[in-house]
Amino acid sequence: MSSETPEKSSDPNGGAGEGLPVQPSQPHHLVNRGLLIFVSLIAVAALAISGLLWQRLSDIQEQLARQSADSGNLSSEARAMAKQALEQSRDHLARLTVLDARLTEVALQRSQLEELMQSLSRSRDENLVVDIESALYLAQQQAQLTGSVEPLLAALRVAEQRLVRAAQPRLAPVMRAVTKDLARVKATTVSDLPALLSKLEELVRLADELPLANAVAKATGKTAVDAIKPRQSDTLLTWWQRSWEMLSEELRGLVRVSRIEEPEAALLSPEQSFFLRENFKFKLLNARLGLLARQLETARADLSTAAVTLSRYFDGSSRKTQVAAALLKQVQGQMNTLELPRLDETMAALATAAAGR
Numbered sequence: 001m002s003s004e005t006p007e008k009s010s011d012p013n014g015g016a017g018e019g020l021p022v023q024p025s026q027p028h029h030l031v032n033r034g035l036l037i038f039v040s041l042i043a044v045a046a047l048a049i050s051g052l053l054w055q056r057l058s059d060i061q062e063q064l065a066r067q068s069a070d071s072g073n074l075s076s077e078a079r080a081m082a083k084q085a086l087e088q089s090r091d092h093l094a095r096l097t098v099l100d101a102r103l104t105e106v107a108l109q110r111s112q113l114e115e116l117m118q119s120l121s122r123s124r125d126e127n128l129v130v131d132i133e134s135a136l137y138l139a140q141q142q143a144q145l146t147g148s149v150e151p152l153l154a155a156l157r158v159a160e161q162r163l164v165r166a167a168q169p170r171l172a173p174v175m176r177a178v179t180k181d182l183a184r185v186k187a188t189t190v191s192d193l194p195a196l197l198s199k200l201e202e203l204v205r206l207a208d209e210l211p212l213a214n215a216v217a218k219a220t221g222k223t224a225v226d227a228i229k230p231r232q233s234d235t236l237l238t239w240w241q242r243s244w245e246m247l248s249e250e251l252r253g254l255v256r257v258s259r260i261e262e263p264e265a266a267l268l269s270p271e272q273s274f275f276l277r278e279n280f281k282f283k284l285l286n287a288r289l290g291l292l293a294r295q296l297e298t299a300r301a302d303l304s305t306a307a308v309t310l311s312r313y314f315d316g317s318s319r320k321t322q323v324a325a326a327l328l329k330q331v332q333g334q335m336n337t338l339e340l341p342r343l344d345e346t347m348a349a350l351a352t353a354a355a356g357r
Contacts, residue, residue: 156182177349
């Protein structure tokens with residue numbers, strides 16, 4: 001544009017003064033005009049740019065204003081939410097404090113309840129142990145009085161059933177001991193006490209009929225008078241012959257030859273023989289009382305003394321003495337199986353369970 005403008009402006013002047021020299025101020029004027037146009041263009045561009053920048057700035061300001069308003073709203077909402085959260089946190093903290101206090105109270109109540117349950121369970125187990133122990137002691141006394149193992153078996157079966165129903169691990173040793181003692185009592189064979197007592201009564205009855213070792217044997221044949229009586233009709237025998245026969249019979253009765261193993265038996269007087277029999281019966285009766293009282297050691301001692309007396313002072317060749325010795329030996333042999341089994345293992349387990357170990 002600047003190059004064309006001088007040409008258009010120079011066309012009118014070129015026709016009027018074509019040979020005239022160019023004035024020296026004309027280029028300067030053109031330069032100024034071009035600068036003015038350039039400056040004008042720059043100003044217009046700057047103005048346009050300024051307008052654009054102003055518009056952009058306005059938009060930015062509006063955006064900033066909106067963002068500021070939004071930020072204010074957000075900050076207000078954030079403050080409200082923070083305030084609400086703070087209030088909720090305080091409320092939650094208060095509730096948490098209350099819950100913590102309640103939890104502590106519940107834990108304390110739970111521990112107290114557990115202690116109470118343990119105490120109840122322990123007292124129930126202790127009562128069960130005491131009941132079983134009392135029942136077994138009573139069964140032992142009944143067995144001692146009756147001489148039978150049935151009370152022990154019944155008490156052990158009841159104890160086993162109660163322990164099974166209880167199902168307590170701490171009572172497992174008691175259960176094992178009861179089962180073991182029950183099997184042992186079942187396998188025990190006990191002699192018949194009434195039969196032993198009847199045999200002792202038979203011995204007491206035979207005591208008065210037992211012959212002593214130094215007793216004079218009774219005549220088994222006819223006496224001298226009986227032997228002479230049939231001859232009274234005999235007219236050939238005179239009175240002095242009958243007298244001589246009677247005298248000879250009496251003399252033969254005064255002399256007796258026998259063998260006595262114990263010298264003490266030969267020296268017994270009739271009074272001592274009476275007390276010997278009474279002492280023998282007394283030992284038998286004491287043994288009978290010992291059996292009834294379940295004092296087996298005392299009964300064994302009395303029977304041993306009676307056996308020594310029978311073998312030392314009574315006639316061993318007599319049939320009644322042999323029968324008495326056989327009965328006495330049977331009683332002594334059957335007394336070995338008369339002892340009732342003891343429940344020591346079960347009692348020890350019950351004592352351990354009662355002590356809480």
